[in-house]
Amino acid sequence: MDVKISYGNGIGMKLNGETILFDPKVSDFISFISHAHFDHTPYEIITKPYCTEETFELIKVRKPEFEANLVKIGKHINFDNFSVEFLSSGHMLGSAQIFIETKNSSILYTGDFKMSESLTCEKIEIRNADILILESTFGFPGINFPNLENVRKELISWVEEQLKKGYLINLGGYPIGKAQEIIAILNKNKILPRISLSIKKYSEIYKKFGIKLKFEENSNVSVKPINVISSIKSKNCKNCVLSGWTLLKDFGTFGLPLSDHSDFNQILDFVQQVKPKKVYCVHGYTKELAYAIEKKLKIPSYPLSRIQQKSLLEFKI
Numbered sequence: 001m002d003v004k005i006s007y008g009n010g011i012g013m014k015l016n017g018e019t020i021l022f023d024p025k026v027s028d029f030i031s032f033i034s035h036a037h038f039d040h041t042p043y044e045i046i047t048k049p050y051c052t053e054e055t056f057e058l059i060k061v062r063k064p065e066f067e068a069n070l071v072k073i074g075k076h077i078n079f080d081n082f083s084v085e086f087l088s089s090g091h092m093l094g095s096a097q098i099f100i101e102t103k104n105s106s107i108l109y110t111g112d113f114k115m116s117e118s119l120t121c122e123k124i125e126i127r128n129a130d131i132l133i134l135e136s137t138f139g140f141p142g143i144n145f146p147n148l149e150n151v152r153k154e155l156i157s158w159v160e161e162q163l164k165k166g167y168l169i170n171l172g173g174y175p176i177g178k179a180q181e182i183i184a185i186l187n188k189n190k191i192l193p194r195i196s197l198s199i200k201k202y203s204e205i206y207k208k209f210g211i212k213l214k215f216e217e218n219s220n221v222s223v224k225p226i227n228v229i230s231s232i233k234s235k236n237c238k239n240c241v242l243s244g245w246t247l248l249k250d251f252g253t254f255g256l257p258l259s260d261h262s263d264f265n266q267i268l269d270f271v272q273q274v275k276p277k278k279v280y281c282v283h284g285y286t287k288e289l290a291y292a293i294e295k296k297l298k299i300p301s302y303p304l305s306r307i308q309q310k311s312l313l314e315f316k317i
């Protein structure tokens with residue numbers, strides 16, 4: 001198999017002479033969209049990309065003219081020299097890994113992925129692959145999240161404590177994925193939050209695909225986009241940011257590390273289960289993660305970063 005991988009317009013791959021793009025900014029050739037977050041979706045469509053129906057509907061909320069070929073998780077799509085299957089990535093509603101098989105080899109592009117179980121999307125499916133193109137957002141040694149169930153409990157006990165003291169609560173998260181996860185945690189504990197309009201639009205898509213989310217207008221708990229939280233300075237309010245980045249970054253307010261990504265140890269666990277022959281690290285701590293995978297797991301690993309976007313890493317297996 002002849003494979004070349006590069007980074008620039010998303011992740012580019014030449015597979016037996018065919019051009020394939022993962023999460024490109026300009027969707028051309030054969031393109032695959034892993035999920036609906038802004039940094040993974042195209043701003044220009046030349047040829048229609050492939051994505052799940054959930055991803056399609058979520059992207060259309062902010063980009064009504066978006067077009068795509070719809071793919072079901074677990075169903076094969078056949079091309080001349082290879083087949084493609086979308087596998088759940090556990091990151092958010094509709095998020096998928098893209099698994100490519102040729103006659104004698106396989107490639108897995110993870111997109112963003114989460115090893116721990118979510119309340120609002122399917123659990124990740126792990127498949128063996130020869131070449132792994134791996135998300136590296138939190139791939140720095142030592143970045144490890146606390147137990148997820150404990151973070152959820154801590155959030156609820158903090159909310160209940162502040163409500164008892166008479167405060168209004170503002171919880172901040174990304175409007176797609178994290179906000180719905182926050183609503184689901186609150187609902188599980190019989191709290192119905194108020195939500196902002198942008199979050200409501202995306203939450204309605206979640207509900208359309210069977211995720212039960214309840215909210216109400218008159219609530220003392222609000223779920224808002226993460227970027228507005230630190231600017232709320234009212235004496236009557238208590239604010240909390242929910243993001244894995246709270247471990248590394250000061251948001252200027254209280255925060256809890258509720259993440260839709262995998263931490264460093266979970267990424268290594270994932271790689272061990274995929275059993276790849278080569279790994280390419282993209283998005284985030286690419287160099288550090290590639291180094292750690294080589295050192296700890298003895299698997300040849302390479303960072304793909306924008307600095308290298310003009311170079312092609314080439315190999316044959």
Ligand SMILES: [Zn+2]
Pocket residue numbers: 035037091112
């Ligand atoms: Zn994402």
